[in-house]
Every structure is written in C-alpha cells, then in structure tokens.
Amino acid sequence: MAVDATSIFVTDQEPIARSRGRARYAARLIRQNPLGFFGLAVVLLLGFVAIFGPAIAPHDPAEITTTTAVQGNPSLDHLFGTDHLGRDVFSRVLHGARISLTVGFLSVIFGTFVGTAIGIFSGYVGGSIDNFIQRVVDTAIAFPALLLLLILSAVLGPSMRTIIIAVGIAIIPGVARVTRSAVLAESTNQYVEAARALGASTLRILVFHITPNVLALSIVIMTTLLGTAILAEASLAFLGLGIPSSVTWGQDVNDARNTFPFHLWQAFFPGAAITLTVLGFNLLGDSLRDIFDPRLRGRL
Numbered sequence: 001m002a003v004d005a006t007s008i009f010v011t012d013q014e015p016i017a018r019s020r021g022r023a024r025y026a027a028r029l030i031r032q033n034p035l036g037f038f039g040l041a042v043v044l045l046l047g048f049v050a051i052f053g054p055a056i057a058p059h060d061p062a063e064i065t066t067t068t069a070v071q072g073n074p075s076l077d078h079l080f081g082t083d084h085l086g087r088d089v090f091s092r093v094l095h096g097a098r099i100s101l102t103v104g105f106l107s108v109i110f111g112t113f114v115g116t117a118i119g120i121f122s123g124y125v126g127g128s129i130d131n132f133i134q135r136v137v138d139t140a141i142a143f144p145a146l147l148l149l150l151i152l153s154a155v156l157g158p159s160m161r162t163i164i165i166a167v168g169i170a171i172i173p174g175v176a177r178v179t180r181s182a183v184l185a186e187s188t189n190q191y192v193e194a195a196r197a198l199g200a201s202t203l204r205i206l207v208f209h210i211t212p213n214v215l216a217l218s219i220v221i222m223t224t225l226l227g228t229a230i231l232a233e234a235s236l237a238f239l240g241l242g243i244p245s246s247v248t249w250g251q252d253v254n255d256a257r258n259t260f261p262f263h264l265w266q267a268f269f270p271g272a273a274i275t276l277t278v279l280g281f282n283l284l285g286d287s288l289r290d291i292f293d294p295r296l297r298g299r300l
Contacts, residue, residue, distance in 0.1 A: 036287020042280025050101040053094035061092040061247045074265060081265035083255065089266055093273050095247040099160075100277065103243075104229040107164045111171025111229075112222045118172065119179025120210055124187055124202070134180070140173035149232060153241040160243050167232045171225055178221060182214045224285030227278035234274050249274050 059078075065086035074081045080089035122133040152166035186192065187210070195205050236242050237250025238257075249270035256267035 033287040033290065035283045036290075039280045039283030039285075039287065042276060043284055046097055046101060046277055046280065049094055049097040051098075053097050057088075057091035057094045059088035059091040061087060061095045063087060080269045081263075083252070083266040084259040084263055089252070089269050092247050092252055093249070093269050096249040096252065096270065096273065099243065099246055099248050100230045100233060100274075103160065103163055103167065103233040104226045107167035107229045107233075108171060108222050108225045110164065110168035112175050112218055112225065114168070115172040115175025116179045116214065116218050119176040120183050120206060120214065122176065123180035123183030124206060124210060130180075133176075137173045137176050141177070145170045145232075146235065149236055150239070150241065153236055158241050158244055160246075163233055163236060163243065166236075167229050170232065171229070175218075175221055175225075179214055179217065182217050183210055186210055186213050220285055220289045223281060223288055227281035227285075230281070231274065231278050 063086075065082075078088050078090065080093060083089055083092075118133065118137075122130045148170055149166045152169065153162055156162040156165065192205060192209055195209055200209075233242070234248070234250030234253070237248045238254045240254065242248050242251050252270040253267050253274075256263050259266070
C-alpha cells in the first residue's frame with residue numbers, strides 16, 4: 001500500500017498548529033485584558049502562598065519574642081517587621097493566606113451552588129412559587145449583610161465552619177437573583193421550546209438544557225464573590241468574631257488597632273494583603289465576564 005508523504009506531514013503538523021493557535025489566542029486575551037491577567041497572577045500567587053506559605057515562613061507565626069517586640073520596623077530578619085509581641089508579621093501574613101482562601105472558596109462554593117439552584121428553579125417554574133421565592137430574596141437582600149454575619153457568628157459561635165456558613169448564606173440571595181434573570185432569558189429560547197415539544201420532563205430541561213447555559217455566569221459570579229467573601233472573613237476577624245486561635249489577616253489588623261503605641265507594619269501588611277487579594281479576584285472576575293459574554297466575545 002502506498003503511503004502519501006504529504007498526508008503524513010500534514011497530520012504531524014496538526015498538533016503544532018493547534019498549539020500555536022491556542023498560544024496566539026491566549027496572547028490576544030492577555031494583550032486585550034491586561035488587568036485580568038494581573039488579577040490571575042495575583043490569584044495564582046495567593047494560591048501558591050496558601051499551599052506553601054507555612055513551609056516557607058521563616059518564623060513561627062505564634063512565637064512571642066520579647067527581644068524583638070520593640071523592633072517593629074522591617075529588617076533582614078523580619079521582612080515585614082514584628083508586632084507588639086515580637087511575632088514575625090511576614091510569617092503571619094503567609095499563614096493567613098491559607099485561612100482566607102479556605103473560607104473564601106468554601107463559602108462561595110456553598111453560597112453559589114445553593115443560590116444558583118434556587119434561581120434556576122424559581123426562574124423556570126414561575127408563577128406564585130417564583131413570586132414567593134423572590135419576595136424572600138428581596139427581604140434577605142434588604143437585610144444588612146454585615147449584621148446578618150454578626151448574628152449568625154454570635155448564635156453559632158466563632159469557628160471556621162460558622163464563618164463559612166454565615167458568608168455562604170449572605171451570598172445566596174444575590175446569586176439567586178442574578179441566576180433567575182439569566183434563566184428567564186434562557187427559558188424563551190427555541191431549544192427549550194423544542195425540548196418541551198419533544199416531551200422532555202421539567203427535571204431533564206433544567207439539568208441538561210438550562211443549567212449548562214448558566215454555568216458560565218455562575219463561574220463569573222464565584223470569581224467575583226471570592227474577594228467579597230475574603231473581605232467578609234477579615235471583617236468578622238477584625239470585629240473579634242473570627243476563627244479562634246488562628247492566624248488571620250483581619251485579626252492582625254484588629255490586634256494592631258488595639259495596641260499602644262500603634263504598630264504601623266502590623267496593620268499595613270495584612271491590610272495590603274486583603275486589598276491585593278480582593279483586587280485580584282475582582283479584576284479576574286470582570287475579565288471572565290467579558291470573555292464569556294457573547295456580546296463582547298467578538299472584541300477579544
């Protein structure tokens with residue numbers, strides 16, 4: 001059997017062409033979304049610190065050293081200085097990243113999953129059930145989120161599980177509202193009407209037709225809310241309702257506020273970590289929204 005050398009050459013070049021095409025597409029996304037790329041870099045750096053931070057921390061974050069308590073200012077041995085008890089601020093910032101990411105991811109996953117499920121069900125079913133659910137959502141949105149977090153934390157007791165549940169519950173109403181709007185738009189499309197005409201059950205339409213088309217929106221919502229969840233955890237820790245006996249950024253800022261004389265670096269570096277983390281997730285979420293939005297996709 002004769003072998004066509006040209007076809008072999010073309011076949012061998014196909015993976016290379018696909019790789020180059022993906023590389024050009026990624027480069028175009030980075031060039032047109034520099035802020036989103038910066039946000040992605042911040043998120044990846046935060047993930048690295050959360051995983052390997054405790055291993056690379058130069059000092060024990062809970063070690064109290066009276067000889068360095070008065071040092072305060074950054075030095076070669078203490079890059080971010082020390083707090084009022086002589087604890088290394090750099091090591092505490094590295095350890096705090098793990099707590100912040102854990103609380104942020106788990107609470108956002110919980111809140112987004114429940115809120116998306118409620119929004120899909122409410123938007124597709126409609127009628128009196130939809131009206132009832134939306135009035136409950138309106139009431140929850142009107143209730144101050146910080147007050148809700150304080151009440152849940154005080155009732156359930158300070159712990160990581162409590163903070164995850166409290167932040168997740170605070171996220172649910174907003175996610176449900178946005179998801180319902182997307183479902184209302186998707187329910188009028190022809191593919192849903194065709195599924196109904198073919199006799200597909202409500203559950204099948206929700207699972208195989210509606211849900212896949214709102215998943216991109218859920219991913220964008222999750223990315224944007226991660227910064228909000230981390231900020232909420234830091235706020236609870238700042239108010240004294242954080243995770244007991246844990247190293248968190250909000251707790252360090254609160255400790256610095258309650259010391260005299262005031263230790264600037266003890267508050268500045270954890271506060272900067274919170275700010276940079278929230279900024280990174282927000283920028284990444286905005287870029288993902290632009291990428292997944294069909295109206296903007298032609299510009300990318």
